[in-house]
Amino acid sequence: MPDRHDTTPVLLKGVRCYGEGDPVDVLAADGVIAEIASSITPPKDAEVIDAEGQVLLPGFVDLHTHLREPGREDTETVATGSAAAALGGYTAVFAMANTDPVADTAVVVEHVRRAGQACGLVDVHPVGAVTVGLNGEKLAELGTMAESAARVRMFSDDGLCVHDPLIMRRALEYSRALGAVIAQHAEEPRLTVGAQAHEGTQAARLGLSGWPASAEESIVARDCILAAHAAARLHVCHVSTSGTVDVLRWAKQRGTQVSAEVTPHHLLLTDDQLETYDPINKVNPPLRTTSDAKTLRDALAEGVVDCVATDHAPHAEQDKDCEWQAARPGMLGLQTALSVVAETMVRPGLLTWRDVARVMSERPAEIARLADQGRPIAEGEPATLTLVDPEARWTVRGAEFASIAANTPYEGMELPARVTATVLRGRVTARDGRIR
Ligand SMILES: NC(=O)N[C@@H](CC(=O)O)C(=O)O
Numbered sequence: 001m002p003d004r005h006d007t008t009p010v011l012l013k014g015v016r017c018y019g020e021g022d023p024v025d026v027l028a029a030d031g032v033i034a035e036i037a038s039s040i041t042p043p044k045d046a047e048v049i050d051a052e053g054q055v056l057l058p059g060f061v062d063l064h065t066h067l068r069e070p071g072r073e074d075t076e077t078v079a080t081g082s083a084a085a086a087l088g089g090y091t092a093v094f095a096m097a098n099t100d101p102v103a104d105t106a107v108v109v110e111h112v113r114r115a116g117q118a119c120g121l122v123d124v125h126p127v128g129a130v131t132v133g134l135n136g137e138k139l140a141e142l143g144t145m146a147e148s149a150a151r152v153r154m155f156s157d158d159g160l161c162v163h164d165p166l167i168m169r170r171a172l173e174y175s176r177a178l179g180a181v182i183a184q185h186a187e188e189p190r191l192t193v194g195a196q197a198h199e200g201t202q203a204a205r206l207g208l209s210g211w212p213a214s215a216e217e218s219i220v221a222r223d224c225i226l227a228a229h230a231a232a233r234l235h236v237c238h239v240s241t242s243g244t245v246d247v248l249r250w251a252k253q254r255g256t257q258v259s260a261e262v263t264p265h266h267l268l269l270t271d272d273q274l275e276t277y278d279p280i281n282k283v284n285p286p287l288r289t290t291s292d293a294k295t296l297r298d299a300l301a302e303g304v305v306d307c308v309a310t311d312h313a314p315h316a317e318q319d320k321d322c323e324w325q326a327a328r329p330g331m332l333g334l335q336t337a338l339s340v341v342a343e344t345m346v347r348p349g350l351l352t353w354r355d356v357a358r359v360m361s362e363r364p365a366e367i368a369r370l371a372d373q374g375r376p377i378a379e380g381e382p383a384t385l386t387l388v389d390p391e392a393r394w395t396v397r398g399a400e401f402a403s404i405a406a407n408t409p410y411e412g413m414e415l416p417a418r419v420t421a422t423v424l425r426g427r428v429t430a431r432d433g434r435i436r
C-alpha cells in the first residue's frame with residue numbers, strides 16, 4: 001500500500017524545463033509527470049512549489065559514492081548519504097564496494113540495497129567488488145551478486161586498481177555475459193608507491209612524493225585494449241589527466257565501449273591548493289594542474305568524458321585533521337556537485353542546462369542502464385526531477401551538510417546555483433535544504 005504522501009500530487013509552478021523556453025507548470029501525480037502546460041490549476045491536496053525562474057532537470061544520477069556502510073558508520077551511513085544525495089539533487093546513487101566487510105558477496109550488496117530502500121530518499125545501487133576482499137587476486141562471485149536481490153550491474157574495486165591484467169581481462173569477460181560494466185580506479189600501483197600528490201613542480205616544492213599521470217594513463221590505455229578485445233564495457237572512474245583524455249578519445253574513435261567520469265573537484269581545484277598542506281585537499285587521484293583541469297572541462301563539454309560523478313568520500317575528523325602523509329584521501333561531494341558544475345561549466349558557457357541534464361543524469365543513467373532515471377521531462381514519464389535555482393549564491397559550510405563527516409574542500413567558498421527540490425517518482429525527497 002503506498003502511503004498517502006506517495007500519492008500527494010506535486011505542482012511545480014513557473015519552471016523552465018532544461019532552462020529553455022517559456023515557463024510552464026509541471027504536475028506530478030501517481031509517480032509520473034501527469035501534465036505540462038502554461039498554467040495548471042492545482043488539484044486539491046496538491047503540494048504547490050512556486051518555482052518562478054527555476055530550472056527543471058531530470059534527477060541526477062551519481063555513479064560513484066562511498067556511503068561507508070557497513071563498517072564506517074561513524075563517517076556516513078546509507079541513510080545519511082541518501083539524505084546528502086537528495087539534498088544535492090540526486091535520485092540515484094551507486095555505493096562503492098570498499099566497505100568493511102567489502103561488498104563482495106550477495107549478503108553485503110543486499111544489505112546496502114535494503115538499507116537504501118528502507119530510507120527511500122534515493123535509489124541506492126550497490127556496486128559489487130571485482131575481487132574478493134579487494135585483494136586483486138581472486139575474482140569475486142560477480143554472477144551471484146548480479147543474480148541477488150540487489151541486481152548488481154556495476155563492479156569495481158574502487159579505492160584500489162584491478163592491476164593484474166589477467167584478472168581484469170577475466171572480469172571484463174564475465175561482466176559482458178552479465179550485461180554489467182567494470183568501473184576501474186586507474187592507478188598502476190607500482191608507479192604510486194608512497195605517492196602523496198600530483199607528480200610535478202608543486203609536489204617537488206612541497207617535498208611530497210609524486211603520483212605520476214602515467215600511473216593513470218597506462219592503466220586506462222591497457223584497459224581500453226582489454227575491453228575492446230573482450231567486447232566488454234569499461235567505465236573509467238575519476239579521470240584526472242590530459243593524457244587520459246587523449247587515450248579515451250583514441251579508444252572511442254576505434255569503437256571501444258568505454259565511458260568515463262570526472263569529479264567536480266578535478267574540474268575546479270588544482271594542486272595550487274596544496275600550498276597550505278591542509279589534507280582536506282588530499283584525494284585520490286590527486287588534484288592535478290591548471291592545464292589538466294582545463295582539459296577535463298573541455299573534454300566534458302565535448303563528451304569525451306561522459307559524465308560527472310562525485311566520488312563522495314566521507315572521512316572522520318581524526319583521519320583528515322592530521323599530518324598530510326597520515327591523512328586519508330577523499331572529499332565530500334554530493335551536496336556541492338551541482339554548484340561546482342555551475343561554476344566551472346555553466347558560468348563560462350561550456351555547458352547549457354540541457355547539457356547539465358546530459359552529464360549529471362542522462363549519460364550516467366545510460367551507462368548504468370537504469371531504465372527509469374535520466375528520462376525526458378515529458379507527460380507520462382517518471383516524475384523523477386531536480387529543481388535548480390540558477391541565480392542562487394550560497395556559502396559552503398561542511399558542518400551543515402547531511403553527511404556525518406564534514407570534509408569538504410569548499411568550506412567558506414561562495415558558489416552559484418542551488419538545488420531547491422528533488423522529486424523521486426512523484427514524491428518530494430528534499431525541499432529548500434530540508435529532507436522529507
Ligand atoms: N577518492 C578517494 O580519495 N578516496 C576514496 C577511494 C577512491 O575513490 O579511490 C575513498 O574511499 O575514500
Ligand SMILES: [Zn+2]
Pocket residue numbers: 158159160185237238284285
Ligand atoms: Zn578511486
Ligand SMILES: [Zn+2]
Pocket residue numbers: 064065066096158159311313
Ligand atoms: Zn571512489
